[in-house]
Amino acid sequence: MLEKLLHWFCGEVELRIRGAELERFLNRCALAGIQPRKIRRTQIDEMSIRLSAADFHRLGRMRKRTRCRVHITRRIGAPFLWKRYRFRFGLWAGILVLLLTCFELRTRIWVIETSFPDGVDGTAVMQELEGLGIHAGMRAEDVVPAELRLAVLGAREDLSFFAANVEGSVLRVVTGAAKEAPEVEDKVTVRDVVAVKDGVIEKQIVRRGTAQCIPGDAVVKGQLLVDALVETQTEWGSDRLVTAEADIWAKTKYAAACVMPETVQKTSLTGKETTRYALCIGKTRINFYGKQCAFPENCDRIYSIHSVRLNEYLTLPIALYSETCRYYTSKEQALDEIRMQSCIRSGTRHRVRRQLVQGSLSEEDYAWEPGDGVLTAQTVVWCYEQIGEVVEDGRTEEDLPKEEETQENEESET
Secondary structure (H helix, E strand, O other): OHHHHHHHHHOEEEEEEEEOOHHHHHHHHHHOOOOOEEEEEEEOOEEEEEEEHHHHHHHOOHHHHHOEEEEEEEEEOHHHHHHHHOOOHHHHHHHHHHHHHHHHHHOEOOEEEEEOOOOOOHHHHHHHHHHOOOOOOOEHHHOOHHHHHHHHHHHOOOEEEEEEEEEOOEEEEEEEEOOOOOOOOOOOOOEEEEEOOOEEEEEEEEEEOEEOOOOOOEEOOOOEEEEOEEOOOOOOOOOEEOEOEEEEEEEEEEEEEEEEEOEEEEEEEEEEEEEEEEEEEOOEEEEOOOOOOOOHHHEEEEEEEEEEEOOOOOEEEEEEEEEEEEEEEEEEEEOOHHHHHHHHHHHHHHHHHHHOOOEEEEEEEEEEEEEOOEEEEEEEEEEEEEOEEEEEOOOOHHHOOOHHHHHHHHHHHO
């Protein structure tokens, strides 16, 4: 590539050499230090070569000795272009105006690329930028990122981060949503732990509150597992209400009936494939086909759109649509019992795992009942999962018995 540029700047002359002693002509050029390029023989007594402008002037005394005629077919390079167009002032003025216009366009903002995450009102931010004088077509040097950042953050309370960076003719705006202050948990709120599912308790870890069951107990949905009321164990203490915290692990049961047909439809491609095209110019569509694909119910259609893009941001309203139809045939295929059972087991595990919040599968039991073209499975799956859920209690410290009432109750009991 560099060699081509050097030859173009120095100038070249393409010649047509005719004569009976072409080989002698090339030998004479080699002895004289002339270096021809792109030698191409067009006829038995004719060839085409390229020489530099300096070597061309040295051919004068060689033409007669080799009995060859030399004709100039092309003049290539910057010296010849300059000689041809040097007095065309209108052309040079147009080139100068074009260069100045390109330079001026390069110094302006033409694309504003934004990034608005969830929680940020993008329309309001863009209106704020327009109010500050930020728009497409403005000069890039007029954008001061630091001042723009302070102005936008001071006007928008829903932003925690704002940055504006100029990259060529693109202004990239990046924002971050202001994080809401986390809700402070009310330590005074009284909460209990109840069961969200039926099960048999296998393990429990009570950190706060009073346990109302022990491992081995069967519980039902909604049953109280850990009470928020903590009774005092000393004579000088008093009962109190807390926020119950506990992990209750239990053995739960899931039962369902699964049905699967003994045959399935299997498809296979025939190898036949047709493609049709359409050209869209704006809202006008030009179809390059005359009829629909045959057997549309037995083919897969694949659509693709090829748009004309000048750069990363500018797309012309011209697109080529292609629709490829791949034909297939379908037939029934019988499934063996082992494969059907494997599919039912896999589907049952998937459905049960979707219902688990925190836990795992422990045991599975299947009862198979084939017949009438289907395989029925009565499934029972045992799981080991956490069933405790924290709920509001509703009691307050005023609901607790007073110390005087406690003493009166104890005296009455004695």
